[in-house]
Amino acid sequence: MLSVLREGPARTRTELAHITGLARSTVSQRLDALLRHRWIVPADDVISSGGRPATAFAFNKAARLVLAADLGVTHDRVALTDLGATVLAERTAEVPIDRGPEPTLAWLAQTFTELLAESGRDLAEVCGAGIGLPGPVEHVSGRPVNPPIMPGWDRFPVPEWLVERLGVPVLVDNDVNIMALGEHWAGHSEADQLIFVKIGTGIGCGTISDGRLHRGAQGAAGDIGHIRVATADGVLCPCGNRGCLEAVAGGAALAARVAAAGLPARRSRDVMELLRAGHPEVARIVRQAGREIGDVLASIVNFFNPAVIVIGGDVAEAGEHLLAGVREVIYKRSLPLATQHLRIQASELGDRAGIIGAAVMVIEDVLAPEAVDSMVTI
């Protein structure tokens, strides 16, 4: 019943009984319990249904608060949201993740507390915290597993450590997965099959399969950075193989190619600046990287048949130059049936995809029917 109200307009008792197929007495009982817990509120509109006026009820997005964090290698974003994943307060910072888990998480807990205080809100109103980390995370435990760029974090019990300080449930996932959740929620909730590709120094993807995050058998799904690019020369990747997508078209590779063309680029940010300044040679190099990313995505389109591919991450700032290359190869190499209605577009949330997704991860968990049933005791 709560999910009906959450996803649709305000409804009357009669409408809810009709939609859910529940008896009117059951609907009334549950409405009372949901009202008591403030999960729903009477809507402003009073709808006349023939006879006497009937009150409509609506989902109350303000019922609880969510803490959300997207921790990067150097950049971090922390936010307070409502149950509609709307950001109520937000802060960015540059806390290097290689300082290790305890200093980083102590700073995070402190920042959550400050954001609440500044907003005049209280931890008692918070229903959970969602955290994105830049490395592989074991889904069940929420612990990082052999994260390559997070020294000291391997198997650190992130949820337990934060639960002890915050006293609210804590969910952790890798940054690309939560960005996929955020993009799906914000711009593409109608698409049951979505692939979000993050192109930064590394390249990875998060996948929504049948409306839910696909993590794979070991939580290792989406590691497309080490797929071999068929069209590229066999440049050596730090992983030991040749021709990996990341080594060919990642941020560092892009900067190296631009530098080799005689332009001053040390990292992807420099490439984006040269591109904005209108260097045609940079545009050509970016478009070629798009083609190489497209070569790998074309295989995935044939295998998976997504409805939407969203491209995000630092390098995605290259916009149409990159997308043109991606689209060119996907439309050439993938099957007509799979590309007929396929949308390939840049992230709309940009830097905020991670925190929106971290909030969504918590909201989906808190508002799962079983969870609500156990909270709302009638």
Added chain:
Amino acid sequence: MLSVLREGPARTRTELAHITGLARSTVSQRLDALLRHRWIVPADDVISSGGRPATAFAFNKAARLVLAADLGVTHDRVALTDLGATVLAERTAEVPIDRGPEPTLAWLAQTFTELLAESGRDLAEVCGAGIGLPGPVEHVSGRPVNPPIMPGWDRFPVPEWLVERLGVPVLVDNDVNIMALGEHWAGHSEADQLIFVKIGTGIGCGTISDGRLHRGAQGAAGDIGHIRVATADGVLCPCGNRGCLEAVAGGAALAARVAAAGLPARRSRDVMELLRAGHPEVARIVRQAGREIGDVLASIVNFFNPAVIVIGGDVAEAGEHLLAGVREVIYKRSLPLATQHLRIQASELGDRAGIIGAAVMVIEDVLAPEAVDSMVTI
């Protein structure tokens, strides 16, 4: 309650109340209804639980019959199964599918009727028919969509045509999807992430994602035959692109390579015979095809992180020669986390994967909780 009994041992009323959390009165009501409809039967064992003996109840696999068919380009297999997908009667035939839908389906309806008669059973006992076709099928309507090797079948209303003759619900899907369902059910039901690869003249795959068949946004998922092989020379594929997996390692390509080596091979069956006869050059060619298939699957392993890859289809008869090539490249090119527990093995059902899967498709549909609720009126 039915799903508890279906997946586990016989249970008493007390156990069922405990497992389902339902009130004992509700359990008794539902048990009576299920007994009346013969979905369950009293189990032979009478278990003494301290005091007076309590009767246990078990799922009744014999409650209904299922009709299953796997129609190929030339070979067909038709079967009668119980609700455990156990084959009770079976027939193979060679009805060319290019005769068009009406002659083929008339023959199929006739064969179903004969199988029932021979088994002394009746259409009234049948709960549904499942059909696999060798081409793309629109999931919602069960109609073939632009099938390349089924002239006259495009958009033919297969379910409606058969429902009119048989009077039972009819479900249709493409052959590779039902084979994936069959392999998952029979040998790997514990694996939530499974990829079944069919290697015949064409190459395609069926994917189980989070325990359910993944069809993709347009039902086009699994078309891996036109993914470009990074390591192969750019042989031209009938699709117009170069280096497609099917053009490089499919049955026809394999036969052509063996023929080019001076051995008498016109199709994949000839290659399998030469291989069994022990020609080392044929073993080398088959292993190389395995490597090329492995190159494409390595990308899919990185993206999807399956627990199991099952290799089936005619060419899979090549067994270890083919699997060795597949494994070699996947273990070289995929990430350790994704391959650590990955099983890559040959189909155990062989030619029967299709009919088992066709039956499973019907059983899953008939025994879905909503479906049982609506059938078993209390």
